[in-house]
Amino acid sequence: MAEIPTRQRILDAALDQFGVRGVEAVSLDEIARAVGVRKQTVLYWFPSKDALVDAVLETVAAELVVVIDAAVRSATDDPLERIDAVVRAVFRPAVRRPALLGLVREVSRLPAAQADRLRHHVQPLVDRCVEYMALEMDKGRLRRADPGLIAALAYATVTGIATEPEVLRAVDWRTNVVGLRHLRDELRAFLRAALAPPAE
Amino acid sequence: MAEIPTRQRILDAALDQFGVRGVEAVSLDEIARAVGVRKQTVLYWFPSKDALVDAVLETVAAELVVVIDAAVRSATDDPLERIDAVVRAVFRPAVRRPALLGLVREVSRLPAAQADRLRHHVQPLVDRCVEYMALEMDKGRLRRADPGLIAALAYATVTGIATEPEVLRAVDWRTNVVGLRHLRDELRAFLRAALAPPAE
């Protein structure tokens, strides 16, 4: 069994903790402890906490872009199908590892410089998405609305439901396999209804 | 002009900071500074940081319950109108003061005891909402789906869009009055489409 290099293990642990508890709330000592190493080893691989945050953001952004890109490409031409494919692709990793989207959410609390860097990674994806939606609205295959805000709203729905298990507990939802599939299907139906053009 | 008592000013400042930056990331010193008082004065009014967090959660929960309750009562019988009324009622304070819903979101990072306390406040509201939705689905006035998950999804959409200004910036949205009204209307249309029964 090949062992995972220290640097990667630090990145993993940092992603989990930052994403779940927030960047400011997590100390280098805690990350080091989770990895089974001393704080100074963390500082050897990443010269400062800021550098570590940057690296984590970079990997998350890259990963998300790849997953979403693949999903978009794999789906049929129909926009509702495409959106569906993206939801299915993002849903599993996101719910299994709330830290992933949790970290994306964390951006709004980050200092501007770091937020900008992450945005820089994701912006092309967003732009393409908005353009695409505008086009499909013109074709009458999506409900006519402000494409930018629609994209933001869809994002908010998916991210919110994936990062707030507490809310799901409040409505008595179960975390098992059946519950997961049920949630995913409700999410897909919800988005589909929200985005489909009105039946004529 | 009557001056606001210290205790209240501490609560206000704490709500803003906790909601925007996260509970763990905010120190008592920072709150004290924002109020214009020493940390020990904060600790005089609230014997510990935990006690302060509890108090803030309590006031937020109470406030939200009142606002939502009033909106529900003021609307007509139609469920889509009711939901619309709630969105309109929550939207203004939420977007003006992102800390409000930000703090609700913060619950998923809180220790279990505090999360439970907040849930205890909000649970009756949630239960009533879910029951009501189930009823209206039976009447065919809401799209048939799992009422609990639908409630959670609608919540995720509203909270997400109100607490993540970064996302709105990514789609080039403007924070002015026109932008605000536009956003509110798109949000209402989005939810309406997601919740309305399919046109027959």
Place this chain on the structure above:
DNA sequence: TGGTCTGTCTACCAGATGGTAGAGAGATGA
């Protein structure tokens, strides 16, 4: 053999953190 390079460590440090102890100023009431 000796020297350099890599990765982890121990030993610190200055500053911030949540919290305790108790002084002192002003109002209130006997």
Place this chain on the structure above:
DNA sequence: TCATCTCTCTACCATCTGGTAGACAGACCA
């Protein structure tokens, strides 16, 4: 007048924070 109560303060404290300096052990290389 004196005592008490209410509120805010200064002075501390142990612990934790991100970060520096440098020791040390093993691998690689001449």
